[in-house]
Amino acid sequence: MEQSPEVASAVTEHVTSPFLNRELSWIEFNRRVFEEACDHANPLLERVKFFAIWASNLDEFFMIRVSGIKQQISAEVQKQSPDGLTPSEQLASIRRALLPLIDEERRLLLDVLLPELREQGITLYNYDQLNPRQRAWVADYFQRQIFPVLTPLAFDSCRPFPFISNLSINLAAVIQDPHKGELFARVKVPEVLPRLVALPADLVEAHDADALGRHVGFIWIEQVIAAHLDALFPGVEVIESYPFRVIRNADMEIEEDEADDLLATIEQGVRQRRFGEVVRLTIDDSMPERIAHLLQTNLKIGPTDCYTVRGPLALTDLMALTRLDRPDLKAPIHVPVLPMALRGGVDIFEVLRNGDVLLHHPYHTFAPVIDFINTAAEDPDVLAIKQTLYRVGSNSPIVRALMHARELGKQVTAVVELKARFDEENNIIWARALERAGVHVIYGLVGVKVHAKLSLVVRQEQESIRCYAHLGTGNYNAGTARAYTDLGLLTCRPEITADVVDLFNTLTAYGRRDEYRKLLIAPVTMRRHLRRLIRREIERHQLAGDGHLIFKMNSLVDRGLIKELYRASQVGVRVDLIVRGMCSLRPGVTGMSETIHVRSIIGPFLEHHRIYYFHNGGESDLYLGSADLMERNLDRRVEELFPLEDPSLAHFVRHNILASFLNDNVRARILLPDGRYQRLRPGDSEPCDSQAPERMIPEGKEAETRK
Template structure:
């Protein structure tokens, strides 16, 4: 009897995620990739790692401090996990900065793009930079010196500071407090991280310019040394939600105290005196061994600013032009959805129909109500404007605004207030649960009664990420699904449990059991010598019970094919356990964000889309939605996308049983991103030709013969 609780059958969650970030780093190292794209991926991996420290490292630090003796499913205690994380992060930084300093920067310079950090290079532009410093930068700088009446400052997480060692000059009077240590925040949020020469591709990091002229901030002192420093704090927080009416205020209070949370990572520049390094580490109470010396440009995440501002499109991938779906081009959107379900795959297909559906509903006199879940929205959101307009126009607008969406708390609070001011009813979710589902329902009065139009998605209502993430959108007015979504909103707004779901499953009510029952059905079919198949595409697979169910299915003979972009706890290819499981990871042009779940079901195939990954937090601590894809045409689209992605040989990594990944190689290169773009283009071209054919004028009879 195989004990599926054995830790040796599980990969470590944190180390698996770091493997994922290494696969993203590979994109920055690909020499045949356009230079600006490599710069972009260097930015992405840095931002990824920053969030990993803020959330995962912070959580494991807390576990370690509690000394509860607990361990992860793979059996590693927190202290051992932290040691492994730090060793891997040091290797990661070595590879990242080796690529950036020795390859990306020199190759950009050769291509005519200068990112100048060496003081010897900056001296050539001294007059220009001094003008910029005196007229723009200096005006927003505030030195924070340490002295008898100036306590050691609490520096903000993720911001760059110049630390300066000072020596008093003779002109400082005795009446002025003395200091030998001061900090200056680099005002990147106000001025941008880089100064760009107009009409040139020459960039100067703001901190390098400040360091050139930092002496001008400290008249009467000589500057003995300067060093950049940067701290990262624990930014994951729980909010006591016993008093739901105070939730918005409580989250605002939490945001205001972010600068007081634990320091989980400390970065400093070479040249910081050892005594000062020790003092800063003690003052900031840096947890563990998370101290890193950076001998290059700090915070490569800000390189995205250069990518976005650069006019060198010849150094970038050609921009995809999302195709506007033919179904919506010449007909009323409500008529189309009433006639059939429509499935879109973004960003290959335009996100505009989603925005237009909300905008049209805001103006349509027959629309009675709009209900929507808001998790992460974009700045200057057209969706938000449409919802505000609908409320102003007297529609019943109800918004579930998830204030606890990490990193978007302030933006969601702002959205909540704007919606409330317009007359919308805004609620903040269910206590102790994050609402992660993506659902829109429009209630419309029509000749035959009240009809519910639904939009269900795997991605957020965010027009910006809809251009960067691959996600599915399903438009439907299926009566039974509409009833389910209506019950979902009643649950969110009125805490009313559903009588029963017709087609959907919702976490944390029954989604876990739904997934397990679907997996176990395939297991039983395999035991009965029937064909059995599971295909899934998701972001992360970490839930222990799901992993065990998949092992049981594999042992029974179920063929399981998974595409998992990020972390994975399951070990494929274990003899007698997971030999029937293969796991691919696709990293490339777009962030693979869609969640697809397919079950063969004895030939009566089931296709589902979901907001949920196979993670414990998704199944037990969030409101998530699993919904079926019923139409033959929509299923064909999903099937084609999966076929293309499983055939990819240009962007695919294969997970080995030891947790390592191998880049898939083949004589014939197949790029799933390009093939899907071509597939969508051909599909829409075919639809256009069919529509044109329907619109052709065809005479009923030959008039000449009839005369």
């Protein structure tokens, strides 16, 4: 679906900057997630999942992006964003964009999702909706399970305003003391207890719409606490209580040059994260102005940092509903399969000596990656295993495979990135476990994050050593491999594995390479080579008129490479961009980006792989890897892009995977020049769903990935 010339012309006339604002582009991305929660084509609990993801994304946006802008304002930094906004102007634009979205959020929850859940036998009660029997049970539950955990904190002339931790839900209690008058206290809702308190089945009202009699009921724990606050304040009267929630700056700044022990520094930073500056206060719309003012004053924020909402706070907790045993309200179960080449108990090393194997998750199972390490551990001819770890999850089979390899006498090295945001604590746990097992652990590098996805096996074969490698676009995380789309390559191509060896040597020692044989490595060669490949496509197009670039990534905000894409468009190169999240490139602008088309795919699976295709007159180059086109990825992280050199695998990625994304009319949105997105619909055309499993694995007909 193309934009009409009239709309494109009208938008182009009002373009004041060649770049879209990064923060507003992110809000547009999260709006697309929100739209999935609104879409009745999705099963009900899938819509609830998208709703919880929208809320979680928004929390992280305030913790990281908004907090960074507020720090610039505090430091009186007046540096403008690429689209010409000062930090104060960006903050105002963010609030203007979010306020109507938050209103939509509340309408969707209160007027649509909760009523539809109730019709399906899933009821989220407010306390005032409970009948006498339910209230009696709730009162007993409060005394047994909640009351012993609570700690009310008073605020008066003798006691300072209590610290409000990041992401916590709290009750502002107003007390009437016969001797002291009106007092204020804060009660924190304990995070160690379920947010949604499940009522016994025999107390939940059945509904006619639930023909199978499956009905469950929950009540918000903060409402249970609010209804029983008198128990916490004997001898005085609780006259009012209002929920509120705080979000703080969670972006740690680590002075690595001054840290003798990076592990201890990261641990301290994780503990201090909850003490950051407040960047958002959310209050219930019933809260009177005097209480809101008291909170704002003591949290040291202004009215523009305060968001007033109807209904419950912290909507990320609705994700708990997706764990209910209601397959009738969920998407069909996805069952990943083994690649054809690895079926039947084959020797993986022999398979790789005969050719590369491409894994496409979640359509392919993650098991071959784990088996690759476990097989190497068991193989008497394997000498060493080397591995990068960024986000591995809480129960990591990859880490256990590495420890198993060490137990069996292999030399094992793990580069664990302790600075992986919000995974620091988990990575510290695994780093210590690996060290106890005897693994040589490297805690990342000073000044950069190690984001590359690499695994290397060194094997003695006859009179020589052969190396095998897995290179990927996603983390070594078995959990996310079931939900994120990623590509991985198993190979023993000598030039690629030699590059992997050299890269590990730079990560574990002091060496530095200025060039690699096959891999594009950030921050050393990647930016330069991507620029060269784009310019080669420009030159080719000027000669033959067949220039074509297809890039798929999570985010596109690097101004240098955006300018290169603009140059390509200005000579007529067709540029197709598939960007899930933020995109600062402004497509479809006359004289600047007329041949650039940008689309975003949002669906049940999180689009995560990075693919870079250069047509080159039919002698195409296709790179996969870990890097988005962002300044941080290209200049401040260790990233890898690797070529897909097997012609059949490259053909599949270009003509099946990329083609499906470019033809998608079910999940795709098209970016307009003004930064808005337009949803595509099949209409009279045949539907093309780029996340349909049969499109995404070579042996699709026999995969049987849904049941």
